[in-house]
Amino acid sequence: MRLTIDGVACEAEAGEFVKAVAERAGITIPSICHHSALPGLAACRLCLVEATPAGKRTEVVTSCVYPVSEGLQVVTMSERIQRLRRTVLKLLICRAPAAEGRLAEYCQEYGVQNNFTPPDPDEKCILCGLCVKACEELGPAAIATVMRGVDKQIQSAFAEAPTDCIGCSSCAKVCPTGKISCTDDGESRVIWGKRFHLEKCPVCGRPFATSEELAWLTHRQVGESLDLTLCPSCRAQQAAKQSVRG
Amino acid sequence: MAEVALRQLLVCCGTGCLANDARAVADALETALQDANLDISVERGSVELKRTGCNGFCERGPIVKIHPDDVSYYRVKPEHAESIVASIGAEPYKPLLFRGDDKQPVTRQVDNPFYAHQTKIALRNIGQIDPLNIDDYLQAGGYLALQKALLMPTDEIIAAVVASGLRGRGGAGFPTGIKWRSANSYPSLPRYVVCNGDEGDPGAFMDRSILEGDPHSVIEGLAIAALAVGAEQGFLYIRDEYGLAVKNVAAALQAAADCGYLGDDICGSGRKLSLEIVRGGGAFVCGESTALMSSIEGYVGEPRAKYIRSVERGLWGQPTVLNNVETLANVPYIITFGGAEYAKVGTAGSKGTKVFSLVGKVKRSGLVEVPMGVTLRSLIYDVGGGIAQDRPFKAIQTGGPSGGCLPESLLDLEVDFESLLEHHAMVGSGGMIVMDDRSCMVEVAHYYVDFLCGESCGKCTPCREGLRHMRDILAGICAGHGQPSDIDELEELAFCLQEAALCALGKTAANPVLSTLRYFREEFEAHLNEQRCPAGVCPSLTVMQVDSEACTACGACFKACPVGAVHQLAAVGAAAAVDEHQAGNDKKADKPRYEVDVMACTACGSCREACRFEAVKAVKKEAVCA
Ligand SMILES: Cc1cc2nc3c(=O)[nH]c(=O)nc-3n(C[C@H](O)[C@H](O)[C@H](O)COP(=O)(O)O)c2cc1C
Ligand code: SF4
Ligand code: SF4
Ligand code: FES
Numbered sequence: 097m098r099l100t101i102d103g104v105a106c107e108a109e110a111g112e113f114v115k116a117v118a119e120r121a122g123i124t125i126p127s128i129c130h131h132s133a134l135p136g137l138a139a140c141r142l143c144l145v146e147a148t149p150a151g152k153r154t155e156v157v158t159s160c161v162y163p164v165s166e167g168l169q170v171v172t173m174s175e176r177i178q179r180l181r182r183t184v185l186k187l188l189i190c191r192a193p194a195a196e197g198r199l200a201e202y203c204q205e206y207g208v209q210n211n212f213t214p215p216d217p218d219e220k221c222i223l224c225g226l227c228v229k230a231c232e233e234l235g236p237a238a239i240a241t242v243m244r245g246v247d248k249q250i251q252s253a254f255a256e257a258p259t260d261c262i263g264c265s266s267c268a269k270v271c272p273t274g275k276i277s278c279t280d281d282g283e284s285r286v287i288w289g290k291r292f293h294l295e296k297c298p299v300c301g302r303p304f305a306t307s308e309e310l311a312w313l314t315h316r317q318v319g320e321s322l323d324l325t326l327c328p329s330c331r332a333q334q335a336a337k338q339s340v341r342g
Numbered sequence: 343m344a345e346v347a348l349r350q351l352l353v354c355c356g357t358g359c360l361a362n363d364a365r366a367v368a369d370a371l372e373t374a375l376q377d378a379n380l381d382i383s384v385e386r387g388s389v390e391l392k393r394t395g396c397n398g399f400c401e402r403g404p405i406v407k408i409h410p411d412d413v414s415y416y417r418v419k420p421e422h423a424e425s426i427v428a429s430i431g432a433e434p435y436k437p438l439l440f441r442g443d444d445k446q447p448v449t450r451q452v453d454n455p456f457y458a459h460q461t462k463i464a465l466r467n468i469g470q471i472d473p474l475n476i477d478d479y480l481q482a483g484g485y486l487a488l489q490k491a492l493l494m495p496t497d498e499i500i501a502a503v504v505a506s507g508l509r510g511r512g513g514a515g516f517p518t519g520i521k522w523r524s525a526n527s528y529p530s531l532p533r534y535v536v537c538n539g540d541e542g543d544p545g546a547f548m549d550r551s552i553l554e555g556d557p558h559s560v561i562e563g564l565a566i567a568a569l570a571v572g573a574e575q576g577f578l579y580i581r582d583e584y585g586l587a588v589k590n591v592a593a594a595l596q597a598a599a600d601c602g603y604l605g606d607d608i609c610g611s612g613r614k615l616s617l618e619i620v621r622g623g624g625a626f627v628c629g630e631s632t633a634l635m636s637s638i639e640g641y642v643g644e645p646r647a648k649y650i651r652s653v654e655r656g657l658w659g660q661p662t663v664l665n666n667v668e669t670l671a672n673v674p675y676i677i678t679f680g681g682a683e684y685a686k687v688g689t690a691g692s693k694g695t696k697v698f699s700l701v702g703k704v705k706r707s708g709l710v711e712v713p714m715g716v717t718l719r720s721l722i723y724d725v726g727g728g729i730a731q732d733r734p735f736k737a738i739q740t741g742g743p744s745g746g747c748l749p750e751s752l753l754d755l756e757v758d759f760e761s762l763l764e765h766h767a768m769v770g771s772g773g774m775i776v777m778d779d780r781s782c783m784v785e786v787a788h789y790y791v792d793f794l795c796g797e798s799c800g801k802c803t804p805c806r807e808g809l810r811h812m813r814d815i816l817a818g819i820c821a822g823h824g825q826p827s828d829i830d831e832l833e834e835l836a837f838c839l840q841e842a843a844l845c846a847l848g849k850t851a852a853n854p855v856l857s858t859l860r861y862f863r864e865e866f867e868a869h870l871n872e873q874r875c876p877a878g879v880c881p882s883l884t885v886m887q888v889d890s891e892a893c894t895a896c897g898a899c900f901k902a903c904p905v906g907a908v909h910q911l912a913a914v915g916a917a918a919a920v921d922e923h924q925a926g927n928d929k930k931a932d933k934p935r936y937e938v939d940v941m942a943c944t945a946c947g948s949c950r951e952a953c954r955f956e957a958v959k960a961v962k963k964e965a966v967c968a
Contacts (some may be wrong), residue, residue: 138647141803141842156841161647178840183838187807212811223799241800244625246810248800 099168108164108211115143118172125159125172126202128188128272128331134233136161137225141184142202146171182206192212192222196274216295220275225250227267227276233289236260236312239267239288250275263292263306294327297327304328346426349389349430351375352407356396356555357547359403363420364740367404368393370423381800389430394479395555397469398709399456402440407469412450416440426649430674442727443705456706459724461687463695464511464548464671465711468555479558485603487674491566492611494677496526497571498950503673505681507693512538512666513742513770514846515692517760518673525653525661527572532650533661535568535576537670538634542581542797543625543742543771548709549667551588552810553580557594563670565604565615566677571663574614579634581622591619626743626797630845631656631664633799644799645845656847668697668772687712693756696769702739702776704731719753722776733778735875739786741770743793744850746857747777747786766857768850778968780947781858782860782879784869785946788816790854798847805848808835812855821882822873827864829859878960880898881945885963888936888949895933899949899958907942908949911935 097108101118112318113136115125123247129140138158148154150167156176171177181202189203193340199222200206223241227250231239240261242251244271251258258271263285268278282303285292294303295310304327323331353368397405402416408430415426415438420591420674422438429435439447448454466593471478471571479485525533537560541549552560560578564735567574580588595617598604605699606614623643630645635657648655656662667928672694676684685693692714701707702728702746712721718738722728729735737747745765748755755761762768777786793814802808812835817823825831836852843849859866867873875883888899888908900908912934938949940963950958 126919131382137646139802139842141844144842157649158647158844162649174608180838180842183808183834184803184842187803187811187838190811191807215810222803223800244627244796244800245798246795246806246813248798248806 097162097166099166099170101170102172102174112164113160114145114147114157114162114164114168117164118145118159118170123172126198126205127160128199128202128222129226130160130224131230131270132248134226134229134270137229139225140188140222141190142181144177144180144184146151146174146177167263178206182208186210186322188214188222192273192275194218194222195222195272199273206256220273221250222273223250224272226270226272230266230270232268234261235264235309238262242304257290258290261288261290262308262312263287263290264309264312295325297325299326299334302327344823349411350409351389351391351426351430352394352409353360353391354395354397354403354405354407355393355549356400356403356469358396358400359405360586361401362403364404366420367418367423369408370420371406372533373425374423377426380708392472393474394471394953395468395473395744396551396709398465398551398711399706400709401707405469406438407451409470411454414440414451414454414858415450419527430919435662446631448580453562455710455727456710458717459720460582460711461695461713462711463675463684464552464697465556465686465709466675467559468551471556473555473557474593476558476594476601479556482557483678485562485601485672487677488562488565488569488603489609491569491677492609492613496572497567498572499677500526502676502681503570506672506676506684507681507688508669508676508684509673509692509759510666510695511668511672511769513768515769518665518669520661521653521665522567522570525663525744528654528661529573532575533571533573534657535564535573536572536634536638536657536662537564537578537667538629538631538664539578539580539584539587539667540622540629540634541584541620541667541771543773544793545701545773545775546699546742546771548699550584550587550669550770551697551709552667553584554590557587557591558598559671559674560667561591561604561617561691562616563595563673564665565608566673567663567665567670568613568615569613571661573663574616576615577620577657578617579620579628579638580620582623582624588619588621625799625939627799627845627847630847632845634664635662645847647844666873672816689758691760692769693930695754696757696772698774699774699854700726700774700776702774702777703733703781704728704776714758715756717754717756718748721757721774721814722753726776729776729778731778733780735776736779736781737777737783737786738832739767739775739777739790739854741768741853741912742773743768743790743797744768744847744853745773746853747783747861748857749861751861766853766860767855768919770850780877780879780950782820782877783858783865784819784875785879786876787858788813788820789818791851794847794851798851799845802842802844802848804835804838804843805845805851808839808843808848809851811835816855819869820875820880820882822869824870825896826870828870828968829863832859842886872962873964874962875960878950879945879947883963885940885943885944885966886938886947886949886958887940887961888938889957889967890935891958892955894955894957895935896954897934897936898952898954899938900936901958902946902952903945903947904946905942907939907944909937909939911937 099164106121125143127143129137138161143159145159148169185208189210193214238258265278269274292306404418406415406418413434425435500523508518510513618920623637628643632646633643652662688694695711697711739747795809798805839852868876878884
């Protein structure tokens with residue numbers, strides 16, 4: 097399937113999304129709620145581009161979830177797109193003035209100043225929903241959003257620690273704003289205000305997962321044939337040795 | 343089949359009339375009928391009482407009609423039962439007849455101006471039949487369309503709907519036949535049909551009315567849709583608060599299945615269809631197609647980002663047709679009478695009729711079905727009887743929370759999908775709210791934006807954050823501390839919502855702001871530049887004042903004020919200040935005077951509403967509270 101992005105001819109497989117194809121061609125599109133391992137949420141609306149499918153009208157779409165099609169033409173940086181991205185950035189930075197990571201860089205890049213009064217100057221969370229999605233996809237769906245509209249929140253960030261949390265820290269890893277604090281001290285991990293014991297790998301001795309996470313994985317029978325007591329890298333080495341031995 | 347009664351006493355038991363005690367009216371009429379039975383002469387024949395769905399004129403309910411004589415009674419109370427029964431086949435009972443501005447009694451429903459301008463297709467049976475009795479529906483020609491469709495090739499069914507020009511009544515106005523045709527073009531099986539009965543717009547109640555008053559027409563329409571697209575399973579997604587609708591639809595589904603119109607072998611054709619009710623997720627946004635489908639699948643009712651349409655990948659990733667209640671209610675009519683017949687009504691681009699809920703400051707409000715292309719003026723003045731208390735018209739808000747406000751200069755606009763869209767309004771849910779000169783358009787914009795702030799799902803940035811800022815800016819303007827840059831800011835946010843929001847809720851959410859900015863900009867500017875609310879509504883900028891010249895000292899304002907801010911002052915100097923001649927004629931002189939305490943006044947406007955002499959005026963707060 098062939099399409100052009102900013103005039104560059106690109107090849108893509110059916111079912112791919114524009115943003116991924118653009119990145120392969122070396123064209124970067126700003127995004128905050130996208131994670132390559134998770135299904136697209138299309139919540140932040142930063143990755144907007146103008147798309148013109150063959151024979152159809154031009155539309156503003158989110159490239160993270162916009163499927164490629166034969167003859168599609170994409171413009172990632174028009175006047176209109178820049179104007180929209182500036183407003184989206186302004187809305188995000190006003191909501192989360194304390195966000196760490198790339199939001200502030202984007203704001204600088206687009207010359208965005210926050211001239212609204214932020215509801216909470218210490219807020220980091222932009223409500224992208226990645227943490228909830230990660231927890232849902234990889235773990236026990238321990239965190240959720242509550243309320244809707246302008247009052248929407250990530251539940252566990254504001255109420256007590258989530259009871260189903262297994263301390264896997266997937267949420268903290270995907271969070272683009274540093275909102276979810278997760279600290280490991282070699283023996284234990286603290287996340288969502290909850291302390292977890294860290295299990296050490298019997299081979300290399302490194303702490304690599306919480307007891308609850310291992311119990312969860314065993315329970316879910318994820319990778320039945322794997323020795324879950326080993327850390328992933330030792331497990332990989334062992335698997336490699338085994339396959340050599342045949 | 344039971345012997346057909348010669349006469350019917352139709353008691354409206356729609357939600358509006360039930361709220362006004364229609365049940366007691368029906369019971370009283372039943373008793374009165376029994377008591378009178380012996381007296382009813384042969385000529386007057388046997389009489390059957392039916393509890394029907396909503397007649398649309400809820401404001402004048404409970405409504406009782408005598409058929410076939412076509413006598414309609416309004417505001418009926420249980421104590422009127424005997425008089426009504428006595429009038430059957432005799433002289434109509436005058437006190438309960440409709441009276442318009444000319445005070446002349448109107449007997450027949452068709453002569454009542456509220457109904458005279460209506461054309462009933464979607465609402466054809468409502469108010470005529472007992473929704474809980476499938477025989478009534480069958481007698482009205484029900485399920486003939488389904489039987490006809492069973493003998494038609496699918497292409498022909500679809501062609502009839504395409505030819506009718508029917509467009510979705512759920513808001514977007516997508517051509518129904520085209521939607522069915524494209525669902526049919528994807529080979530993947532199974533396919534599903536879904537009826538959207540979520541109706542989250544607080545002001546609209548047409549879908550509720552249809553589901554309650556004529557559930558079989560929706561079921562039949564959905565069954566025909568299923569035949570057309572080859573679906574064997576379907577869902578009726580009904581707003582959770584609609585208890586009576588759920589009850590009546592459930593009963594109708596059972597009755598239809600019992601009669602063989604649903605189930606494993608529809609009318610012996612070998613075709614299958616099972617339909618089930620799903621209770622709505624309890625939010626406005628659940629009516630949006632992807633949110634609705636998530637909700638049916640058991641997930642949170644939040645819109646999903648997708649660029650593949652539901653006709654290709656909807657419920658559980660399968661081809662799905664989603665249609666609105668009113669859309670489906672039109673379908674049996676189209677199949678029975680043909681697409682061309684339906685297409686005779688309406689405008690070039692929008693065929694058929696549309697049900698509107700006409701409310702607000704009109705003399706007659708309710709649910710009305712009018713041909714597409716009717717002018718706003720005709721809706722407001724012919725059907726609605728004009729502005730309440732003959733005040734000046736100011737605006738009509740159309741299309742539900744994310745519709746727009748149209749000014750007087752557009753009263754002759756012919757209402758259809760395109761014409762409203764062109765003016766930042768929409769047909770949307772079919773809400774029509776009429777406003778008089780005492781509505782502040784900035785406040786109206788704020789009201790809708792505030793509503794949408796709570797109804798947005800909160801998933802995407804432009805809608806969640808953009809609406810919050812819009813609301814805050816509008817609240818600031820109403821409070822008199824708006825900034826000169828506010829209008830530009832609102833327009834920039836509106837642009838972002840329209841272009842960048844994920845679903846249609848966000849994409850249309852700026853309409854209330856854009857339409858008021860377009861047609862009532864001077865009101866924004868008065869708030870911004872002069873700290874003045876021209877309509878005298880915004881409490882931070884307004885206080886009420888009694889104009890002593892116009893005041894007749896009737897004291898209505900004094901009684902109406904909920905916070906006791908209207909003070910009664912003793913008559914001062916009586917005739918002393920005026921010359922003798924005037925004092926002789928001027929009874930006012932020795933009556934008390936009324937004055938509004940500007941510090942206590944909340945500008946609620948109750949006194950102004952109460953005064954019949956236009957003596958209470960809204961004035962700029964700053965001018966009096968120096
Ligand atoms: C926020 C939102 C709320 C909606 N609510 C409803 C609703 O309550 N009922 C409805 O039929 N359509 C509603 N719609 C429109 C539906 O998404 C969809 O277009 C419609 O049900 C399709 O049926 P139709 O083609 O027969 O109109 C809503 C759309 C949005 C964006
Ligand atoms: S906590 Fe982080 S990942 Fe979760 S919604 Fe907020 S910003 Fe996104
Ligand atoms: S536009 Fe509003 S309702 Fe629609 S997905 Fe975005 S936040 Fe939710
Ligand atoms: S990355 Fe596409 S919407 Fe956020």
